[in-house]
Amino acid sequence: MKLNELGEFGLIKRLVDKLPEYGRDVIVGPGDDVAVLRTSSDKYLLATIDSQVEGIHFLFEYTGARQLGEKAIAINVSDIASMGGQPRHALVSLALPDSCQLKLVEELYEGIYSASHAYGLDVIGGNISSSRSGLLVDVCLLGEVEPEHLVLRSGAAPGDGIYVTGWLGSSAAGFELLCSKLRNCDERIWEELTSSHLTPKARLYEARSLVATGAVSAMIDISDGLISDLGHILEASGVGAVVYTDRLPIATAVREVASTLGKDALRWALSGGEDYELLLTGDRRVLDGIASDNGLGGTPLTLIGEILPQSAGLQLEGLNDASILSKGWDHFKR
């Protein structure tokens, strides 16, 4: 069987199903964004790994090496943040083509160091290998979380509100802008959207503030797309949901670019992926207050739906084209 018949998530499921039983110090093993370990310390150890592959995740035609380094760190910080944790230490593994220029590698590392500083973590090690074609950067990130602040995908319950931080669809819009080479668009819009795609920011401060309230029942970061990532929460929690598609926070710039390019902004918001916003569920009595008070240091928190019993499935209220439901990023099904 070829991988494109099975798909990324099918493959992961098969591999996880065959995994031998693991030790009692493993609180969360494969299948979540981040592994959680019980250590003899008073905090849990978090560990995650994520890669950026040339020709798959990025093209040097569009991205600078420094931006790539920043993004490689940010997407891993986003995973740690989505568990409620604080990133602490990174290991970086590079595979570099022989023809690679030193300048490019140094710029890549400038981005890695700069993002590491911004998120308060240390680069503690790594590995450099050559590659036959294309550059690959793998970042393994270690973090920690107070046991009472650990948030998994599996805690959503009927009645919980569904929220997102920030804005949806901006990364997809930025990617389409880069591909379209629509350089005559407003420079501010170009900058805002392409940087959403090339140098997304992890919502670390927001995640830590949210878990400190004790009101968050489940959380994930939106890497594959809202629908796909909400699907992970629904599956892990054994619940259904309704999403009010007219409430999705979509930036004006995204709507403008979609209109110019003849694309659908709502589709970008639902399944574009790589927004690295937080998608969370929890107690409306607390979270609605944060949402209306703009209580995340200026980052919006928006109520976009409600968790329902499992039998309700996933309902997208206000959406006519149901084909969108099956979309989301899969590394082997395209």
Next chain:
Amino acid sequence: MKLNELGEFGLIKRLVDKLPEYGRDVIVGPGDDVAVLRTSSDKYLLATIDSQVEGIHFLFEYTGARQLGEKAIAINVSDIASMGGQPRHALVSLALPDSCQLKLVEELYEGIYSASHAYGLDVIGGNISSSRSGLLVDVCLLGEVEPEHLVLRSGAAPGDGIYVTGWLGSSAAGFELLCSKLRNCDERIWEELTSSHLTPKARLYEARSLVATGAVSAMIDISDGLISDLGHILEASGVGAVVYTDRLPIATAVREVASTLGKDALRWALSGGEDYELLLTGDRRVLDGIASDNGLGGTPLTLIGEILPQSAGLQLEGLNDASILSKGWDHFKR
């Protein structure tokens, strides 16, 4: 500047030199095989990452997917072992070509799971991405070590003996056998040497036994070649050394194959690399006893030289061809 002008170690030095200062919980940062972290537990946390890249580290023409999985784990365990530590948890990042068959991925994971079981560690997470060409497997391995058993590269002192476990040059001989396709050689020799290359074993038991004696002053695993890896110890410790090249433990099979292929067994032993044996320095009063009593559960420990003051440089006693000194595996200088 191109990377092949600077070389792998030159590149690493440049990147490490630019590294911002790191936190006080980082006991060993970049530059050693493994990073060492002080946690609030009574043990140090160890973290390392290493990759296997198709076309660089392996060819599917020679290696099976299961063997590749075993090796990807073993080479990381070898790094943890060389610090005196115990491996505990692994994260696996794969980049797979679209054309990849499910069977290959499952066999790869069988090797990963089987080696993980053998070394007593748990696979706790990972990442799967597609790749434009070639397969890459990156393993990040976490381990722990009692502070009193941590051994760095930097502890060698004049007067210390220099020792290796097991046998040198077997991996290089196995690689040459595979390339030569000399299938008419003795089947037992073929099996012994090619498996040294394709599925090297990490000397975990031996490393833990050695550090428990308290007599080991510096240790590294031989991945780049004896001369290159001894060079890392000499540099980190600020010392020189003499190596008695006639004492190097070279298996009879390696000498036979070298003779058949018209190659130099001693060169394989000195700079072949990928033997994943332990290279260590320490107190001769203790370690000579282990060496003569065969006190490592059947694995030989051989005295191969002595640490001298830095001014002595590196002397290879019994070697006529000094050109060998500059050899060793470098990912960009070849």
